[in-house]
Amino acid sequence: MPKTIVMYCLMRAFTLLGVYVLFGCMGEGAVQADTPVGKANQVSIEHYPVSPIGNAPGASPQTKALALSLGAGINFGNMLDAPSEGAWGLKVEDEFIALVGNKGFSRHVRLPVRWSNHASTDAAAVIDPEFFKRVDSVVDRLLAGGSTVVLNMHHYRQLDGDPLDATDRSVDPSVVRVRFLAMWDQIAQRYAGKDDRLIFELYNEPHGIQESTWNDLLSRAVRVVRKSNPQRALVVGPTLWNSASALEKLVLPPDPNLILTVHHYEPFNFTHQGADWVQPTKPLGVDCCDANQAALMTSLLDTAVKQAARLGYPIFVGEFGAYSLAPEAARIRYLRLMREAMADRGMPWYYWELAAGFGVYDPAKHEFRTNIKQALFQP
Ligand code: GLC
Numbered sequence: 457m458p459k460t461i462v463m464y465c466l467m468r469a470f471t472l473l474g475v476y477v478l479f480g481c482m483g484e485g486a487v488q489a490d491t492p493v494g495k496a497n498q499v500s501i502e503h504y505p506v507s508p509i510g511n512a513p514g515a516s517p518q519t520k521a522l523a524l525s526l527g528a529g530i531n532f533g534n535m536l537d538a539p540s541e542g543a544w545g546l547k548v549e550d551e552f553i554a555l556v557g558n559k560g561f562s563r564h565v566r567l568p569v570r571w572s573n574h575a576s577t578d579a580a581a582v583i584d585p586e587f588f589k590r591v592d593s594v595v596d597r598l599l600a601g602g603s604t605v606v607l608n609m610h611h612y613r614q615l616d617g618d619p620l621d622a623t624d625r626s627v628d629p630s631v632v633r634v635r636f637l638a639m640w641d642q643i644a645q646r647y648a649g650k651d652d653r654l655i656f657e658l659y660n661e662p663h664g665i666q667e668s669t670w671n672d673l674l675s676r677a678v679r680v681v682r683k684s685n686p687q688r689a690l691v692v693g694p695t696l697w698n699s700a701s702a703l704e705k706l707v708l709p710p711d712p713n714l715i716l717t718v719h720h721y722e723p724f725n726f727t728h729q730g731a732d733w734v735q736p737t738k739p740l741g742v743d744c745c746d747a748n749q750a751a752l753m754t755s756l757l758d759t760a761v762k763q764a765a766r767l768g769y770p771i772f773v774g775e776f777g778a779y780s781l782a783p784e785a786a787r788i789r790y791l792r793l794m795r796e797a798m799a800d801r802g803m804p805w806y807y808w809e810l811a812a813g814f815g816v817y818d819p820a821k822h823e824f825r826t827n828i829k830q831a832l833f834q835p
Contacts, residue, residue, distance in 0.1 A: 499579035499580065499631075499634055499638075500634065501633050501634045501637065501676065503634065503637075504634070504637040504638075504641075504676040504677075504679065504680050505676065505679060506672065506675040506676050506679065506709075507675045507676070507678050507679045507682075507709030507710065507711065508709075508710060509710075510709075510710035511710060512708035512709065512710050512711065512714070512767065512768065512769070513710055513711075513712050513768070514712065514767075514768025514769065515712060515713070515714065515715070515768060515769045515770055516687075516712035516713055518687075518713075519689050519712065519713045519714070519715060519769075519770070520770055522604075522652070522655070522689050522715075523689075523715050523770030523771075523772065523804065524770070525604070526564055526604060526772060526804035527562075527563070527564055527804050528562055528564065528795075528804075528805065528807075528832065528833055529562055529563075529564030529565060529566060529604075529606075529804065529805060529806035529807070530556065530561075530562045530564070530565055530566070530806060530807055530809070530810050530816065531565075531566045531568065531774075531775060531806050531807065531808045531809040531810065532548060532552065532565055532566070532567050532568065532594075532809070532810055533568055533808055533809030533810065533812060533814070534546045534809060534811075534812035534813075535547060535548045535552075535568075536548060536567065536568065536569040536570065536590075536591065536594070536610075537568035537569060537570050537610040537611055537660075538570065539570065539573055539621045539622070539623045539624055540573065540574075540623065541590070543623065544812065545812070546811055546812055546819065548594050549819070551819075551822065552810060552811060552817070552819075553594070553597050553598060553601065554601075555810075555817065556598065556601060556603050557598065557600075557601025557602040557603045558601060558602030559601070559602075560601070560603075561816075561824070561829065561833050562603075562833060563602055563603050563604065564603060564604050564606075564804070564806065565598050565603045565604070565605050565606070565806075566605075566606040566608065566657070566774060566775075566806040567591075567594065567595070567598070567605055567606065567607050567608065568608050568610035568611075568660060569591060569607065569608060569609065569610055570609075570610050570611045570612070571583060571587075571609050571612070571639045571643065572609070572611070572612040572613075572614070572615075572624075572625070572627075572635065572636075572639065573611075573623070573624050573625050574587035575625075575635065575638075575639055577625050577626070577627045577628070577631075578627075578631060578635075579631040579634045579635060579638060580638055581631075581634075581635035581636075581638040581639045581642075582642070583639060583642050583643070588642075588646060591607075592646070595607060595647065595650070595654065599650065599651050599653055599654060603653070604653040604654075604655065605653060605654050605655065606655045606656075606657050606691060606774070606806070607643075607647070607654060607655070607656055607657065608656070608657035608658070608659070608660050608691070609636070609639065609640070609643075609657075609658065609659050609660065610660040611660070612632075612635075612636060612659070614626070614627060614629070614632045615632055615633070615636055615659070615662070615665065616661075616662065616663050616664040616665065617664035617665070618664060633669075633673055636659070636673065636677065637673075637676055637677055637680050640656075640658070640677050640680050640681055641680045641683070641684075643656070644656065644680065644681040644683070644684045644685050644688075645683075645684045647685075648684040648685050648688075652688065652689070654688070655688070655689045655690070655691060655715070656681060656685070656688060656689075656690050656691065657690075657691035657692075657693075657717065657774070658674065658677050658678075658681075658690065658691065658692055658693075659677075659693075660698070660774075661693075661697040661698045661719060662693070662694075662695045662697075662698070663695060663696060663697050665695060667694075667695050667702070667705040667706075670694075670695050671705075671706065671707040674692055674706075674707075674708075674709065675707075675709045678690060678692075678709045678711050678714075679709070682711070687713050688713065689713050689714075689715055690711070690713060690714055690715070691714070691715045691716070691717050691772075691774070692706070692708065692714055692715075692716060692717070693706075693716065693717040693718060693719070693774065694706045694718070697719060698717060698718050698719040698774065698775075699718065699719070699756075700718045700720070700756045700757070700759040700760035700763065701756070701759060703716070703718065703759065703760065703763035703764070703767070704763060706763075706767070708767060708769070714769050715769060715770050715771070715772065716760075716763075716764050716767065716769050716770065716771040716772075717771065717772055717773070717774040718756075718760045718771065718773055718774070719773070719774055719775040719776065720753070720756055720757070720760075720773050720775070720776040720794070721775070721776060721777070722749075722752050722753055722756055723742075723744065723745075723749045723752055723753070724738075725738050725739075725742050726742045726743070726744045726745075726749065726778065726782060726786070726790065727776075727777065727778040727779060727782065727790070728779055729741070729742050729779065729781055729782050730779060730781030730782075731779045731781070731813070740781055741783065742782070742783075742786075743783060743786045744778070744782070744786040744787075744789055744790045744793075745786070745789055745790055745793050750793060753793060753794060753797060754797050757773075757797055757798065757801055757803065758801070760773075760803070761801050761803070771803060772803055772804040772805060772806070773798055773803055773804070773805040773806065774805075774806050775806060775807075775808040776794055776805065776807065776808060777791075777807055777808035777809065777814040778790050778791065778814065779813055779814055780813050780814065780815070784827070787828075788827055788828070788831045791807075791828065791831040791832055792831050795831065795832055807832055815828075816828045816829050816832065816833070817829075
């Protein structure tokens, strides 16, 4: 890069624009050095090349071992994945962090984070420093407590073509996908030095996106993460809300440190009865689990196992659960059946979720919901 341009970039970076001019000055396909403020939108997705072409080699021994070490986990849901922390009535409390880890009921945490709503709306998607610090502190404390942590990106509504939540930041459609990559570039760099027990998950439940578009984005995202984290375990899942049935369309880049994920909420009319975020709302009073329901539950797990074997990577169930309005006894039957079926197939799992509408823990009473905890986490 010519010296004058370097000088120009540094000068701009240290004055008005901070990180995102630097971003614009780096790497192949970067915007011109004189990109005016506000035109960062013009950074194309080609700024982030696809992974090398080639067959996915299957998982490395260390990633297989890591996946085997995972087990009965818990989602810290409705906290950092809300439009802002607390907007859905929950924050990551010290109390919650104290529940997990070596001394807790689970040593495996999945941490959903809505990065997109805490990043600049241009192509550079500069993540708010204060938000980054907040996530740092949660990740650090979870790791220090002995947990493995799956840190993901959750609810980037525009990537899914979904309507925004009321306080979500709206971005120009032309920068939606490049922002995804720009955010991963920053997240990956930020946490590059962390313990191997920190695992990245690229995106929660992609949907409303063509499989080919998702495969392309995945390939670029793996490459951008690998710049700073050559070997960290990276979780990837299929479209259709991470449905096992979409695994056959997933194309993996040639990377040995991937772990697959699926989500499993079938029978959906049972698990989501009364859930007000599902429209039209499913009627209450649905029971579980008769032979047809059980067959649906296990057949999806079988599909997941079969596809994972075909692809050569370990797989876990990143979310499953039944909402609190499902009949209590049926809910417990559902949980026991799922737990047993996943154990039979050697699949690690993460229950959705800790302390909100599916919660294993009652944050108002500061106590576990014993029946759920027993069904899932006790011998
Ligand atoms: C998905 C959504 C989450 C929702 C859960 C159960 O993970 O991201 O917000 O609560 O499924 O529907």
